[in-house]
């Protein structure tokens with residue numbers, strides 16, 4: 001069983017390393033874009049609210065594979081120059097995951113009593129200040145657990161990139177089967193690999209929850 | 216016409232023909248009201264008559280459908296930076312205090328000056344401590360709002376409003392969420408403010424406060440200003456039927 005891993009170590013190592021990079025880059029971008037979209041959805045400007053709502057409704061109801069397909073094939077059809085497969089995959093994952101981050105942020109904001117933002121507005125804060133100084137810091141606590149679910153889903157979703165010539169961990173089984181290795185053992189190792197990747201996320205969540213514990 | 220007459224005519228806060236609907240509901244009906252600098256106006260009326268909406272319209276937490284609201288001769292801007300700037304000059308004290316739950320008492324008072332006025336931190340803190348002293352909660356400065364009694368929280372909310380050096384402070388039922396034994400401590404702070412010449416609009420049913428501190432009582436019913444009079448005249452000799460009924464009801468309780 002160990003020989004399956006050790007004999008093919010470079011394949012596993014490179015595959016998971018690409019998975020980690022896909023996850024980290026898409027994760028950070030999704031958090032930023034998702035938070036901005038969340039701000040759109042609670043903003044006083046109807047056009048921004050509409051845009052946010054439309055974005056979320058479309059992306060949440062589109063299968064991720066389709067988002068990938070649109071970017072990889074659709075863009076090619078339209079003669080758009082695409083960056084390399086890695087960045088195209090990051091694009092697909094980010095576009096998709098941002099919609100979920102947006103919803104988490106929005107529902108987190110909704111857990112905060114309206115009186116908090118009214119008091120902040122009454123003091124003369126701008127919409128941006130109200131959000132970043134008063135509302136989001138309080139909403140953060142409610143946001144962390146569902147946000148972790150979104151990030152874990154993103155980690156698993158990176159495997160879809162394998163279908164689009166990105167050689168991340170999800171592409172290992174195909175390569176291993178070409179080499180005539182035991183498929184079941186291969187899958188077992190990949191599962192273990194993903195479980196290991198989730199551990200830091202759980203610690204991150206614990207740490208963030210402790211940091212935001214209110215007095 | 217004397218100077219003070221002209222000031223009363225122009226007013227620090229002037230509402231002219233203000234109308235506001237919530238869907239079908241006409242909550243402010245052609246409101247005309249002028250509040251002079253240093254004047255204390257008590258707004259009184261049955262539940263749902265539009266008192267809160269009137270208050271919130273003055274700093275545009277609630278946009279209006281038609282009419283004009285002037286602050287210090289300037290029309291309320293509709294959105295953005297200009298509106299935020301205007302709100303900084305209008306203090307607001309809410310029924311449910313609305314202190315920032317994740318900030319200490321001191322931070323609650325310094326936040327506006329620091330973030331909106333860009334005051335020097337040292338100076339903001341010094342001023343905040345003075346104000347907390349003035350409202351009698353300086354010894355609670357490092358606590359969080361949830362650790363304070365309602366009366367203390369409301370006094371902090373008043374200090375928070377004062378820290379912005381507002382031209383006028385709006386109070387929306389500042390004592391109606393308080394236990395009876397805490398009402399007095401908050402009213403005392405407000406009477407004090409009134410004596411020092413702060414311009415105040417106070418929605419309250421505390422007749423004691425109206426009698427000691429108010430220059431004028433405005434009685435609202437069903438979105439209209441039905442009657443305006445000095446506190447003495449209003450409470451002893453209301454002219455309108457609706458004011459008589461209303462006073463009859465609250466005096467019985």
Ligand SMILES: Nc1ncnc2c1ncn2[C@@H]1O[C@H](COP(=O)(O)OP(=O)(O)OP(=O)(O)O)[C@@H](O)[C@H]1O
Nearest residue numbers: 237238240242260261262263264265266267268269
């Ligand atoms: N955001 C809102 N949406 C719809 N209707 C509202 C809204 N806010 C207030 N109303 C309605 O407008 C009317 C006036 O409300 P307002 O809060 O100004 O009354 P009030 O005089 O302050 O009453 P109370 O003494 O109960 O505080 C009420 O009928 C209320 O139900």
Ligand SMILES: [Mg+2]
Nearest residue numbers: 266267268388
């Ligand atoms: Mg009210």
